[in-house]
Amino acid sequence: MHIPTPLRERGIDRVHAWSIPMTTRFRRITERDGLLLHGPEGWAEFSPFWDYDAAESTAWLRAALEDATTPRPAPRREEVEVNATIPVLPPVLAARIATVGGARTAKVKVADPGSDLASDAQRLEAVRDAMGSDARIRIDANAVWTFEEALEALPVLDRAAGGLEYAEQPCAALEDLAALRRALDIPIAADESVRRAEDPLRVARAEAADLLVMKVQPLGGVTRCLELAEEAGLPVVVSSALESSIGLGAGLALAAALPELPHACGLATATLLTGDLAPQPLHATGGTLPVGRTAPSEELLARHAADDALAARWEERLAACASLL
Ligand SMILES: O=C(O)CCC(=O)c1ccccc1C(=O)O
Ligand SMILES: [Mg+2]
Known part of the structure; x- marks a missing residue:
């Protein structure tokens, strides 16, 4: 090439x-x-x-x-706690992957065109059952709800999950995210508002999120993410863009370098691929992934x-x- x-x-x-x-x-x-x-x-x-x-x-x-x-950058930790990532699946299958790799945090996709609020709630109940009361459960709506839809759905899903760690990008608009934060007790995380925004810091200035999701590739690299995190002054959850284990390694480098890492990171996505480019793919054990450069094999x-x-x-x-x- x-x-x-x-x-x-x-x-x-x-x-x-x-x-x-x-x-x-x-x-x-x-x-x-x-x-x-x-x-x-x-x-x-x-x-x-x-x-x-x-x-x-x-x-x-x-x-x-x-x-x-x-x-x-120099790592501040040698391993990173990760969440299980749960696509829109029937409750039995969702429950089965909730604890893959020993994860104690799960992120459940909701508000998909192929699912309604009742089936999202059932998926969350099944995940809570599988993980136990001390696990953390977050949801990701990928910006599809209107403010009114989110206002209705979030308390329902919070109850179904037995308490949500946070809701990721329930709505697209910053004003709606900010209004949800004021109206509800559920922490709000921004993903698309960071990843696809002209100005990734606007969401922090608008007080539209309690925490920021950062993906290394769309934000332009590990160094830029570290700068943005410092300027934003909000907790950061590092997450993948469904990379192979080679790209996931860069996410782990960011997670390892952040001064504070209070939440599990969405970097355990190699298991969503049927294969990988590295002979030792980054599959979590004990709910964590190791920090370090991963090389592919010929x-x-x-x-x-x-x-x-x-x-x-x-x-x-x-x-x-x-x-x-
Ligand atoms: O955060 C995770 O658990 C995994 C990563 C993830 O959900 C994701 C992966 C690719 C593209 C978008 C998203 C997203 O967070 O919306
Ligand atoms: Mg997201």
Whole structure:
């Protein structure tokens, strides 16, 4: 694959396109694909979702470039507590994956077009049953509710879950998030309002969230996330963008470097993929993941190599983003 000049100049000497099917459909995604870039520090991941255009995906490229070419920040911890991530599934299946890897925190997807409030509530009851009373349960509505819908749904789901740790992005608009915080006792986390905003700090200034979700790639890299976290002055939950274990490693580097980490991180998503690029994938044990650089193996790079058509699309995308750096 052709390596764009600005990347070559920074020491990127190899690019590899890959594709891995998901175990469960997660929102609209059934297949995860992307590029790995190799540079002086090792391998890094560039895997913007296909609904991100070149301008938006350039932050993802900056993140990958940083990770491939500069040392990661000094870790303050050697392992990171993680949550189980539970897609929209029937209650029995949701309960089964709630404690995968020994997680004591679960994040349950709700408000999917394919589910209603009653089935979301049933899924939460099943997850609470499986995890016990001392576990933490959070939900993620991915910005789909109106203010009125959220005002109705959140107390119902809070009761079904036996108490929510927080609700992630119940509505899209900052005014609605701020109003929900005033109206309800349930902490509100911002994800899309950070990840897809022109100004990721606006949500903090608007007092629209109790905590911020940070994903390394869409925010432009570990260093930028550390700066944003300091400026925002809010607790941060590091979460994945469904990366392979190579990209998850960068999330763990951020989680390890944050001065404070009061909540479990959404980095235990490698189990949502049917395979991985690293021989020792980042699958949680004892509810934690280890911090450190994860390298792919040549065998797994070959096994999950993208076909020619997909590799060509990635080559084109890389060139477009590299020209916008
Ligand atoms: O936070 C987690 O538990 C896992 C990551 C996750 O949910 C996610 C993964 C890819 C894209 C969007 C999201 C999201 O938080 O909305
Ligand atoms: Mg989210």
